[in-house]
Amino acid sequence: MDFSYDDEQDALRDAVRGLLGKAYSDFEQRRQTTKADPGFSEEVWSQMAEMGLLGLPFAEEDGGVGAGPVEVAIVCQEIGRVIAPEPFLHAVVLAGGLVQACGTPDQRQEVLGALASGERLLALAHDEPGSRWAPTASAVTATQDGDSWTLTGTKEPVVQGARADQLVVSAKLPDGGTGLFLVDGEACERTGYPTYDGGRAARVRFDATPATPLGEPGRDLAGSIATIQDLGRIMAANTAIGAMEVALRTTCGYLTSRKQFGVTLNTFQALTFRAADMYVSLELATSVVQWATMVLSSGDPARVHDAAARAGLQASRAARHVGQEAIQLHGGIGMTAEYSVGSYTAVLTALDHLLGDGDHHLVTLADAVAEHDAIDPLAVG
Amino acid sequence: MQLALSPEDQAFRAEMREFFTTKVPEEIRTKVLEGRELTKEEIASSMKLLDDHDLAVPHWPEEWGGRGWTELQKHLYHEEMQAAGCPVPLAFNASMIGPVIAHFGSQEMKERFLPKTKSCEIWWSQGFSEPDAGSDLASLRTSAVRDGDDWIVNGQKTWTTLGQHGDWIFTLVRTDPEVKKQAGISMLLIDMRSPGLTVRPIELIDGGHEVNEVWFEDVRVPGENLVGEPGQGWTMAKFLLGNERVGVAPVGATKAALARAKKLAPERLSEPLVAARVAELENELLALELTALRVVAHSADGEPHPASSVLKLKGTELQQAVSELLVDLAGPGSLASGAGALEGDGGEGLPDWTSRVAPTYLNFRKASIYGGSNEVQRQIISRTILGL
Numbered sequence: 198m199d200f201s202y203d204d205e206q207d208a209l210r211d212a213v214r215g216l217l218g219k220a221y222s223d224f225e226q227r228r229q230t231t232k233a234d235p236g237f238s239e240e241v242w243s244q245m246a247e248m249g250l251l252g253l254p255f256a257e258e259d260g261g262v263g264a265g266p267v268e269v270a271i272v273c274q275e276i277g278r279v280i281a282p283e284p285f286l287h288a289v290v291l292a293g294g295l296v297q298a299c300g301t302p303d304q305r306q307e308v309l310g311a312l313a314s315g316e317r318l319l320a321l322a323h324d325e326p327g328s329r330w331a332p333t334a335s336a337v338t339a340t341q342d343g344d345s346w347t348l349t350g351t352k353e354p355v356v357q358g359a360r361a362d363q364l365v366v367s368a369k370l371p372d373g374g375t376g377l378f379l380v381d382g383e384a385c386e387r388t389g390y391p392t393y394d395g396g397r398a399a400r401v402r403f404d405a406t407p408a409t410p411l412g413e414p415g416r417d418l419a420g421s422i423a424t425i426q427d428l429g430r431i432m433a434a435n436t437a438i439g440a441m442e443v444a445l446r447t448t449c450g451y452l453t454s455r456k457q458f459g460v461t462l463n464t465f466q467a468l469t470f471r472a473a474d475m476y477v478s479l480e481l482a483t484s485v486v487q488w489a490t491m492v493l494s495s496g497d498p499a500r501v502h503d504a505a506a507r508a509g510l511q512a513s514r515a516a517r518h519v520g521q522e523a524i525q526l527h528g529g530i531g532m533t534a535e536y537s538v539g540s541y542t543a544v545l546t547a548l549d550h551l552l553g554d555g556d557h558h559l560v561t562l563a564d565a566v567a568e569h570d571a572i573d574p575l576a577v578g
Numbered sequence: 579m580q581l582a583l584s585p586e587d588q589a590f591r592a593e594m595r596e597f598f599t600t601k602v603p604e605e606i607r608t609k610v611l612e613g614r615e616l617t618k619e620e621i622a623s624s625m626k627l628l629d630d631h632d633l634a635v636p637h638w639p640e641e642w643g644g645r646g647w648t649e650l651q652k653h654l655y656h657e658e659m660q661a662a663g664c665p666v667p668l669a670f671n672a673s674m675i676g677p678v679i680a681h682f683g684s685q686e687m688k689e690r691f692l693p694k695t696k697s698c699e700i701w702w703s704q705g706f707s708e709p710d711a712g713s714d715l716a717s718l719r720t721s722a723v724r725d726g727d728d729w730i731v732n733g734q735k736t737w738t739t740l741g742q743h744g745d746w747i748f749t750l751v752r753t754d755p756e757v758k759k760q761a762g763i764s765m766l767l768i769d770m771r772s773p774g775l776t777v778r779p780i781e782l783i784d785g786g787h788e789v790n791e792v793w794f795e796d797v798r799v800p801g802e803n804l805v806g807e808p809g810q811g812w813t814m815a816k817f818l819l820g821n822e823r824v825g826v827a828p829v830g831a832t833k834a835a836l837a838r839a840k841k842l843a844p845e846r847l848s849e850p851l852v853a854a855r856v857a858e859l860e861n862e863l864l865a866l867e868l869t870a871l872r873v874v875a876h877s878a879d880g881e882p883h884p885a886s887s888v889l890k891l892k893g894t895e896l897q898q899a900v901s902e903l904l905v906d907l908a909g910p911g912s913l914a915s916g917a918g919a920l921e922g923d924g925g926e927g928l929p930d931w932t933s934r935v936a937p938t939y940l941n942f943r944k945a946s947i948y949g950g951s952n953e954v955q956r957q958i959i960s961r962t963i964l965g966l
Contacts, residue, residue, distance in 0.1 A: 198587070198650065199580045200872050206579075267579045449964045469960035476959050479890055480885045484868035485861070491581040510861050562861065563853035567844065569660075572836040572864050574871070577581055 198575060200487055202267070209268055213275040216244055221279040224537040230282060231395030235360035237282040243315045246327075246547055251289055252313025253295050260310030266428070266493035270435040270486075277439025280544045282395050284320075287356045287553075288312065290432050292319035292365045294425045299412040308363065308379065320361030322352040322380075322401050323422065329554040332423035333375045334367035337403055341371055346410055348378060348403040359389025359398030367422060374417025378408035394547035395540060424498050427505035430552045431493060434486045434512035437548045441479050441515060444523040444541040446471060451527055468526055475519045482515035488574055503565070506558040513555030516545040561562065583650075591654045598662035599942040602627065607663035611834055612931065613938050615786070618664060618701070625698035627673075630899035634667045635676060635696045642680050642692045649874040657867075669701040671695045671715065675748040678765070678814050682806040686777025687808060690795040691767070694714070705735040705772065705792060708784075713954050716759045716812060720794060722766060727801040730752075731794040741777050741790035744770045749794075750815060753808045763811035767803040772800075812963035818882030819950060827893025829867045835900045836860065842931055843907040846881070852907075859899060866892050887963065891955040896947035901939040909934040911957075 202210065220241045221227045230238050245251055254269050255261025269290060276285055289312065296308045296319070311317035325336035337350030348368050358364065364380045386402040412418070449472055452463040462468055489508035492500055520542035522530035531538050549555070599607075606620050608727065616624075628634040629643075637652055638644035647655070660668060667673075676695045694700040700938065711718040718856055720733025731751055738747070747768050754762035774797040779787045805814060836859055846852045866889065872885045905912045911932035918933035946952040960966040 198583050198871065198875060200875050202579065445964075449966060452966055461966040463960075466957075469964070469966040470953070470956045470962055472966060473956040473959035476964060477888050480888045481862070481865035481869055481892060484885075485865045486874055487872075488581065488713050488864075488868045491579050494581070507864060510858070511865050559595070559854050559857055562857035563850065566857045566860070567840065567847045568852045569831045570840070572860055574864055574868055575581065 202271070206267060206271060207225050210271045210275065212248060213250065213272050214278070216248060217241070217275055217279050217281050220244075221281055223306035224540075225535075227280065227395070227540070228534065233391070234397065235357065236391065236395060236397040237284060242283050242318075243460065245283060245285070246313065246315025249313075250285065250470055251293075251315055251463065253289065255293065255309045255313065256305075259305040259501070260313045261297075266431070266490050267541075269432060270490045273432045277436035277441075278443050280395070280440055280541055284318070284357045284396070284427065284438060286432055287321060288319045288361075290430050290490070291425055292321040294428060295321065295365050295377055295418075295421065296379075296411065298421045298425060299418050302476040304409075304411060305444055306377070308391065317362045318357065318360060320355055320357045320364050320382075322355045322358060322364045322366040324352065324354055326351065326353055329425065330557060332419045332426055333369075333370050334340050337366065337368040339370055339376055339378065339408065341415070345416065346378065347405045348380065348408045349405055351400065351402050353400040354392070354398035355387075355401045356392075356396060356398050358401045359397060361385045361505070364401065365411065366403070367418075368408075370415060370417065374414065375419045375422065376414075376416065377411040377418050377422070379411055380406060380408045392547065393407050394543045415465040420498075423503070426502050427498075428493065430505040430509045430558075431486065431489045431501075432546045433551050434482070434508045435490065437512045437516045437545055438479070438483050438486050439521045440541050440545055440548075441482070444519055444538055444545075445472070445475050445479055447538055447541075448475070448523045448526050450518040451530075455528075462526075471522055471526060478515040478518045482511045485511040505560075506553075506561040510555050510562065513549050513558065516549050517555075520545040587654065588651060590651055594655050594658040595662070597631065597633070598659050601631070602662065602664045603667060606665060606956065609663075610665055611663035611838060613835070613934050616920065618740075621665055622698045622701065625667045628664075628667060629697045634698075635672050637672075638692075638696070639680050642688065643696050650871075653734045653870060653874040657830040660828065661834050663834065668698055669747075669821075670704050671700070674704060674808050674818050675702050675767075678818050679746070679805060682765075682814055683812065687767075687802070687805065692846060701740075701743050701745045701749040703741045703792070704746045705749030705768070707737045708734060709736055713951055715778060715815065716763065716780050718750055718752060718763065718956065720749065720751050720798070721755070722753050722764065725798070729799045729801065729804070731766065731768065731797040731799055733794050735792040735794075736780070736789075738777070738790045738792045739788060741770075741792055742779065742787065744777070746770060747775075748791060748805075750811050753811075753820045757809070760812040763807045763815070765792050765805040765811040765814045766799050767805065768797065768799050770795075770801070772797045782941065783943075784941040785858060787940065790901055803811070811922060812953055827866060827870060827889035827898055829870055829893060830864065832893070832900050834868070835864055835897075835904070836863065837902065839907060842904075844928075846907055855903065859896065859903065862892070863896055864897075868898060890949060891952050891959075894952065897940075897945050898942050901935070901942045904935040905939045908935045912936045 200570060249262045250272055252261035253264045257263045293309060293312050297305060312319050337348055337352055340347050348366060362382050366378045366380050367375050368378055370376045385406050387399045388397040389397055390400050421550055452468055455462050487507045489504040492504035523538045524542055527538055530536050605682050606624060609616060610899050625634050635643050636645035636647050637897055640646045679691055722729040722731045749766045749768050750763055751766050753764040774795040776793040778791045780789045782788055831912050869885050911928045912935050914933050915936050916926050917928055
């Protein structure tokens, strides 16, 4: 049992911190980057590709680096620290992760190679109006005609859906079940818009749009989608941990410098005790998120599903607490777009709702609460 | 990063589990798990049993009975002990005065006290708090004045837990009223049978007699009973409370209490709000346990992990929250606190457990007050960790 990084992991963290810390050393840089489409820096994305980050979790024969979940988590935490707007979580962890899990060897090499090199941006088109984080699709349907397939229906919100070169789309199969398809970005009707966290999303319409089945045609892939959702939950929680750390640090810095009534704000115990409670929330969430990241290595989908719900619940509760209090302890300045903490709270809110909020995870856990006596976190090998 | 315990630690854990679940009398373990009060003899004999197997004070220096275990092994030992319902070694002996004597005492004092302290042949009481010195402990007023080689002690201590069983009391006294308040404090070991020493019970809101006032009226204490040097008392108090903080989060015991709650009222788990409340508590306990593991894993490098201050704060909150859940599960039956004395219910009447839940809930309100109140913990976090 060991919660520390090895030397290579430390080096990866330092490298990513160096890259993103330089790109977004000043909060104004992030603000300007998110103002203009596509809401992230193509230059930083290329640099991430050069560093190998965009192929980090993928097998080497598919053009990736073959790194494990701890390495991916390190990148997510560093992205969270500066709330970098680059769509690593969506394009690499989720969309790329599904191609890795479900694609044919040729698809994996072709798609993941292009993603890893930074030449092609992927987006996952899975959420549908009315759906709440289910691993299945119903609003978009797939139709087969001989060897060709087409999709019809609407996906929304699709993060980076308007900018993406290629979409990984979930759709209801003719014989039931949910399949996954690769669709050329230009082939569908896309309406992009900004999102409150500084990102971009789109409404994507398919109207008998040509699509290529990912993997063996007609196979139900809902189980693979569920597994990637669990991975995404743990990585979103890692991103949130990075963001919370900085939101708390920024708040403490403000409390020791801002003066009112002739004294700095940290003179007031009503404020410092609330900061102490934020620290408690953050540390507890960090523990569960690090644990869940290690559970990923077990490769046991049932255990990972449980761990993802636990990390998601703890991170959700902490993110709301830390995010809300970070603004409150700042006062009016925390409400402004020019100052950083409000945007951290916005990003935390978006991460919280990406793959299931705290209540969603609590329902998962409550359903299973009678199935065990007590939880043994060390039971997983 | 790696989740699994090493093969050695797995074997260690299995060995501990085997010992606690097979060698400690089941009757005592059941009482602990059911939240019943133990007698003095049960607590003392359990500690003696642990000591007979070198398991009472593994964290002490090896010369005095310690085992030289890693921080992780100490944690696993503690968790397995609580999960099995084995009474934890008397904290006043094992966690408080024992390590202080081993660290600060003379060779003669160590030989005189440490063997009987670890076997519980001496039952120690703690003489720290006073009516006007609670969280502000350094303002204590109980005085010790030199009379030849002896000290004459006058004053009053309070909140002395289980002082009615005490043989000896380790007492913070003011030996120098002229210097800065922390610098004038010393640690005296006082025989509780000394003339002029009186123990008076304080009845608590749960109806029990757990704490006491201890009065000192011209109590004569031999000079050799001073630990270390005069004026070192505050250093010793901080040393002692620092040791206390890590062990004070009762993770294993609270987990066992929550698991028991589910068994006592399984039918309630089909109610969504109850199931959600239990699931959320389990998750918070998981977070606490993992934080404790992070702390012990890190402490191996020497310095305590900054998150250790979270343990006391959150650990006591969760202990209280689980005790509150049990009252709610008992519902109207929780009123019947006096029914525990009724002879065999023969299947009619309330189940036995419901009689204890409300007194336990009331009793655990103490947890966020003792060992440095949770407000003091917030002060430590905001000042020491956050730099506020």
